[in-house]
Amino acid sequence: MSQVQWSSRLGHVLAAAGSAIGLGAIWKFPYVTATNGGGAFLMVFLLFSFTLGVAVQVGETLLGSHSQRGVLGAFHRLVGPRWRWMGYMGILCGFFIYCFYSVVGGWTVGYAALAVGGQLKSGDAAALTALFNGYVSDPLWPIVTHLVFAGLTWWFVQGGLEKGVERALRWMMPALFVMMLILVITGLSMPGSMAGVRQFLLPDFSHLTSKGVLDALGLAFFSLSIGLGIHTTYGAYLPNNEGVLRSGVWVVVLASFISVLAGLMIFPVLASTGIDPTAGPGLTFMTMPAVFQHLPFGQGLAVIFFLLLLVAALSSSISILEHLVRFTCEEWGWSRRSACVVVTLLIMACGVPVSLSFGPWSGYTLFGKTIFELLDYLTSNLMMPLFGLVLTLLLGWRLGDKFVPADLSGTMRTLLLWCWRLVAPLLISGILLRGLI
Template sequence: MSRANWGSKLGFILAAAGSAVGLGAIWKFPYIAGKNGGGAFLIAYLVCVFTLGVGMLLAEMLIGRAARKSATTAYRELKNKAWAWAGRLSVLCVFIILSYYSVVGGWTIAYILRSISGEAITADTAALKSAFGTFIADPLDAILYCAAFFGITMAIVLGGVQAGIERMSKILMPALFFLMLVLIARALTLPGAMEGVAYFLTPDWSKVDATMLLDAMGLAIFSLSIGGGMIIAYGSYLSPDTKLVGATVWVSVLATLACLLAGLMVLPAVFAFDVDPAAGPGLTFITMPAIFAKMPFGQLFAVAFFCLLLFAALTSSVSILEPIVAFLMDEFGWERKPAAIAITLGAFVLSIPAALSFGVLEKTLIFGKTPFDLMDYIASNVLMPAGGLLAAIFVGWAIWPRVRQELQAEGAAAVLPALRIVCGFIAPLVLGYIWIHGL
């Protein structure tokens, strides 16, 4: 079976950035930054992204392109069959992520419809908060909208690398950034908005502690899609003449820019409407409709925003589904269509308890967490750091001669010392600590 390829370097960069520029940026970053005091967290996050993050992103791209296979097969073919377990771990990780991530993806579909009807357009944040809580607690709505999101994700992956993933990314990513800029411009004109900007950008060093640093590192890993095999799978579709270092920098910059824009879009509005900045993922579904209610043509902007929020969620969910599909194709010779359908159905079944975690199963706690929170914790705090740790050791030690050869061939030998330090020493120590702490 011939290997698919990206149609262009731009297509790969936008698709890989789309893996990061999803709900991890727009939904998760503002409320985690708010919870950790704003500016101090932002600095910690940027340091994590442009040291460990960039190095690990390059490492995973190298694994994928060197083997031209998805994670499990790549680890085996580049080293030996024992390393294949690192790839299987990443497959388990993204399967869990896809299951609970699609729940929130379903919320975006619902809010498109609510914006069209005008139901979600009001400046009354108390009413918006109540309506959001009622919606996510409804078991039928939660499951149906989640199923719809799964269906769209599967349809895109069925289209293949160029016709499905790349074509979608080239259109939706620029549109998302443009609309974010428009919404930021409007949010900054709200009374009290500058207080939110100051909160976001001014460091409060009293907030710096081990928990905050772990949150920053965890979000850097999550937002760059490190440790889940997504970047390895995307890297496997790269042509040998693609300059990996440049692509890595571009992906990191776009992912970070999306997080910064999301913070500037949401947090000023949080302060303008006197909402708790650590209110959780509902910030996006409570504060943004309140902004639209104050805007000329607000309903039109609301529909567009939630459509593009859906698109951002899809660019990530597609990158989450693709490595599992590639796993079945590379390891067992499956065709793309049955692989995508089988994985989607399996993940949907696992998503049901996650979807019910805000209503029927709200008080059903496992290790003190709802099913949704437990899945998020296992994937984000345990499996992704473990996957990143193994990828770092693999690149920094197990296949270092091959890594040196790959980067020398593209004229990037100058980055080898820094990459060896990151993958050989810093990443194993940091990710090992995060992994142990997560356990």
């Protein structure tokens, strides 16, 4: 395939940050933080993000910038043909994730439409819970919104790297920030909101257990979209290796900043309305609409909130589709438009049974898990940590010192190298073992 490049380093940083800033940063991070000591969990999460997260994200990016290939070609060229299985695992992991992520992304489409239509005005949490359960178990509408979400992702990616992916994320990231800022300011202006801020930011180490530390480690790893080769794909569009570490730090800064904003967006309004933020991950769809009914311009804020979720979901799905499209174009010689169409149609088809696993097919299980749960478990607990573990060992012990960017100082080169060799493999092994137990 002809070599294309980012129009600027900013384009690469925004795209890489967009891949990391998904739904998990909005709905999962505040809930997990609340159950693990608030500020204590936040401190550990940020520590892991700026050590393990930066090291692995930079390593993945360097794999692409050195080889000028996507994940499969990068392993073939830099490590040898026997390691192509790593590339295949990264591609398969991305495909599995997109199959169920598109379904959840479709929920944001559906709920944005419900918010616009004023159908989320009920302040009754039980009624909203019934609405959500009825929506996801319906045999038709979740599939329709899944198809719409996959179609939206296709629209942005088929336009090309610069005029499609980069242009989309140049407006998505600022739009995401503005919408979050509106909700943060609104929440902080409510009476009693400071109690939520204290709960979020003040550390309570008595509630931070060893499980909480592992949760912070896993969340830092997965929230940056590392472990499936997306950053290798994006690194392949860089002209050289200069500034890769600096770009990686900025990606982690932006992703972490959005997670912190999500906490400041959720905790104050819940504290003001007396709702427990540890209520669970259903908080996003089942509790927040009720919260907005207590606020001035509640319907408008609900629309902003679910549009925010949609933008966050799209920023991640765009990166996964680009990852898969680069593979098909590079390995099979397809045109970009053909690859986009075929991959999207496959995702649309495979997402149907995933959606049905919440309703008519919920009784069909394998190893005690529904289709959705099985795909989530395989990717999050096995494939992504295994990819990250093998990658960092190869970076540290096979590719070695020559692989580290030449523009780094001696101290930074040594730190990065030994993080690949020892620190990252040990930490990722903890994630992998926790997923297996």
